[in-house]
Amino acid sequence: MDYAVPDGRRIDITVSRIPAGDSVHKRGVLFAGQGGPGADALGFWGSRNVTVPELHREFDEIAVQPRGLRWATPLRCRTTTAVIIPVTDRSACESADPGYPRTITTATLAGDLDQARQALGVDRIDFYGGSYGTFLGAAYATLFGPHVDHMVLDGNVNPQWDWREQFAQGWQAREAGFTELLDWIAGNDAVYGLGDTRNAVAAEWVRQVDAQGGGWLARLDPALGGAGGVLTVPGRTPAADELSGRIANLVQTVRHPSGTTSPTYAAASTAVYSRNLWPDFAEGMRRYRADPQHTEFLTYLTKRTALDPTGQWMYDAITCNEDTGTPDPAAVPAAIGDFVSGASIFAFFSRLQASGAFCGAWPASSDRVRVDGTRLATRPLVLQSTRDTATPAAGGPAMATALNGTLVWVDGTDHGSFGRGNSPVDEAVVRYLESGDVTLAAATAAAITTPNPPAELPG
Numbered sequence: 001m002d003y004a005v006p007d008g009r010r011i012d013i014t015v016s017r018i019p020a021g022d023s024v025h026k027r028g029v030l031f032a033g034q035g036g037p038g039a040d041a042l043g044f045w046g047s048r049n050v051t052v053p054e055l056h057r058e059f060d061e062i063a064v065q066p067r068g069l070r071w072a073t074p075l076r077c078r079t080t081t082a083v084i085i086p087v088t089d090r091s092a093c094e095s096a097d098p099g100y101p102r103t104i105t106t107a108t109l110a111g112d113l114d115q116a117r118q119a120l121g122v123d124r125i126d127f128y129g130g131s132y133g134t135f136l137g138a139a140y141a142t143l144f145g146p147h148v149d150h151m152v153l154d155g156n157v158n159p160q161w162d163w164r165e166q167f168a169q170g171w172q173a174r175e176a177g178f179t180e181l182l183d184w185i186a187g188n189d190a191v192y193g194l195g196d197t198r199n200a201v202a203a204e205w206v207r208q209v210d211a212q213g214g215g216w217l218a219r220l221d222p223a224l225g226g227a228g229g230v231l232t233v234p235g236r237t238p239a240a241d242e243l244s245g246r247i248a249n250l251v252q253t254v255r256h257p258s259g260t261t262s263p264t265y266a267a268a269s270t271a272v273y274s275r276n277l278w279p280d281f282a283e284g285m286r287r288y289r290a291d292p293q294h295t296e297f298l299t300y301l302t303k304r305t306a307l308d309p310t311g312q313w314m315y316d317a318i319t320c321n322e323d324t325g326t327p328d329p330a331a332v333p334a335a336i337g338d339f340v341s342g343a344s345i346f347a348f349f350s351r352l353q354a355s356g357a358f359c360g361a362w363p364a365s366s367d368r369v370r371v372d373g374t375r376l377a378t379r380p381l382v383l384q385s386t387r388d389t390a391t392p393a394a395g396g397p398a399m400a401t402a403l404n405g406t407l408v409w410v411d412g413t414d415h416g417s418f419g420r421g422n423s424p425v426d427e428a429v430v431r432y433l434e435s436g437d438v439t440l441a442a443a444t445a446a447a448i449t450t451p452n453p454p455a456e457l458p459g
Contacts, residue, residue, distance in 0.1 A: 002103050003111050011073040011100075015116050016042050018049075018061040027434055028149060029122050030059035031113060033129020033137045034066070037106075037318040038311035041065050048419040054430045059126065064116045068104045068314040075101060077313040085352065088316035090362040102365035104317035110140040110369070117147060124149040126433055130416040131155050131391060137380075138371040138403060145375025150433050151403075154383040155416040156395035159371040159402045163319040168354035169392045175221065175346035177272040177389030177413045182224075184275075185282045191453050192286045199224050205264060208288055210252070212262030219249040219345045246342025253339075263298035264288065270301040272389045273415040277301060279450040280458070300457050320362035331355030373403030378436045380405035383417050383425065385445075390415040406438045412445030422446035 001009045020026040032044040041063040049056040065072040076096035080089040093101040113136075117125055126149050129137035135157035141148050158166060182198045182205070189196040194204050202224040209218040222245025264285060271281035284297030307315070335351040343351075352358075373380065382405040384396025400407035410417040410425060417425045428440035450458075 001100060003108060009099075011067060013067055013072040013112055013116075014042065014065040015119070016061075016063040016065075017120070018045055018056065020060050021053075021057040025058065026060065027058045028060070028124075028126045029117075029120060030055065030061050030126045030128060030433065031117075032061070032063045033127060033133025033153075034063070035131030035133055036307075036311065036315060037066070037132045038069070038307050038313075038315035039132070040069060040071075040308070040311070042071065051419045051421060052426050052430065055433075058430075058434070062116065062120070062125075064113050066109050066314065067112055068317055069310045070308050073100070074310045075104070075313045075317060077101075079312070085358065086312075087358050088313045088320075088362070090316075090320070093313065093317070101317055102321060104314060105321050105366040106136055106139045106318060107143065107366060107369050109136055109318075110143050113140055114144050114147065117144075123147060127151045128418070128429075128433075129153050130418070132157060134391070134395075134399060135159070135369075135371075138373075138399060139369040141376055141380070141403060142369055142372045145373070146377075148376055148378075150378055150436055151376070151380040151405075152383065152418070152429055152432065153380055153399060153403075153405070154418050155388055155391045156382060156384055156399040157391055158395035158398045160398045161395075162325050162368065163323055164325055164354050164356055166391075167319075168350045169394075170390050171346050171350035171353060173387070173392040174269075174272055174389050175344065175350075177387065178268060178346070179221070180387070180413055181268070181272055181278055181281070184278055185285075188282065188452065192282045194282065194285055194289065204285065204289065205268065206252075208264040208285060209262045211292070212264060213260055214262035214265050215260070216253045217261065217265050217345055218252055219342075219348075220245075221344045221346075222246045222249060222342055249342035249344070250340070263295045263302060267298040267301035270305045272413070273305075274420065275412065275414055275445065275448050276420065276450050277304075278448060279452045279454050283453045286453070296457060297454075316358065316362065320359035321365045322368045323356065323359045323362075324364045324367055325356060328355060332357050371399070371402040373405065376403065379403075379438075381429065381432045381438055382407045383410060383429075384408070385410050385412050385414050385417060387413045388415050389413050408438070408440050408442060410443045410445065414445065417443070417446075420446055421449050 001011045032041055034041040034044055042065050044063045045061040068075045075093055077093040078089050079086045124147050127137050134153040182201045185201045186197050195201040202220050206218045222242040271277040280297050287294040332355045338351050339348045380403050382400040418429050424443045431439050
């Protein structure tokens, strides 16, 4: 359980191995670096084997379920509230399994990957990681570099930022990506009928979130008219006036001071990560507007990124165990100040994330791994979207510098580029894994291939 106590307690984790489809021409063993932290690893390769079949043909595909999650000695915790946000109650985790919660760190997850490598009897592994998996891969490269052959990191955590800064910046990137999504829907007004301007679509989004019980979550950038332009005449485009937008947001909060997530809010949180989900999201909004009973597209999107309860607990465990920053006593009041002054929900969450309030009752147990690629024999391939909506663009060059990797920019807002129908990117990743050669300098965003509008839910 604790690598500092090798003779101590042991835990169980689940390892999945999908043998290479062509065992005669197998090139290696490819480990997965899942997102999150808190996402399951066991289903990681399924969709990628459909979009990039060469992976399955040429590599044994390995997924190591992270400790703390279901099927890997799960944490047993409960949820409490910090400010107005649900967070994991560390004391409950500790009471249920003394000593275990503090071992949930990126360094120990990297150690678990290496235990799996040894159990498989291989000396060197290939690795593909996306989102949080980029930092997990970088930690493995730092701690076990001689056992890495080729490494691909896609949509990068910034190794120069602590978790507070990472997620605070992520909320800002998400807001920018959401604005691009609104613009795309407005540009397809003839298809979806949700409004032909960014502000009009924003107003419809807020109306739906509010109708679904979203309450104070229904707050957007004041420049969009705030909470759906509630001070304007119904049916008209809200005035893009920041002051009236802030007032509108405040009115929304006073009218509905409590709120839970709603299908339209949760679906938007998923759709901003991938442009190929934009038509599904717009269709979900269109169907709900026509008949509030029709939430099937919104529910489909929500389920794509829903976490098992252990996922949220593990997310908090990783980020709080590695949160060695000094608390800022003024940060929470500043976040509340943003809230009561009518800022958007994105701006509020960004400020609150930076405050450290989420980890207030969870003491750090480990420093974050200081990323260092000097022990790698082959330079990693580092992919980064120019306007990534979860791991902001600055993470790409920072990770490439830390690991002496080759950075390839991919235009667009997608959170991660490989396995999403971008043929030049997919081909370049496969060639790199085969040979270590980087054959791509930069790439444009992949075309949206989802039917516009989608006639039915994806299979």
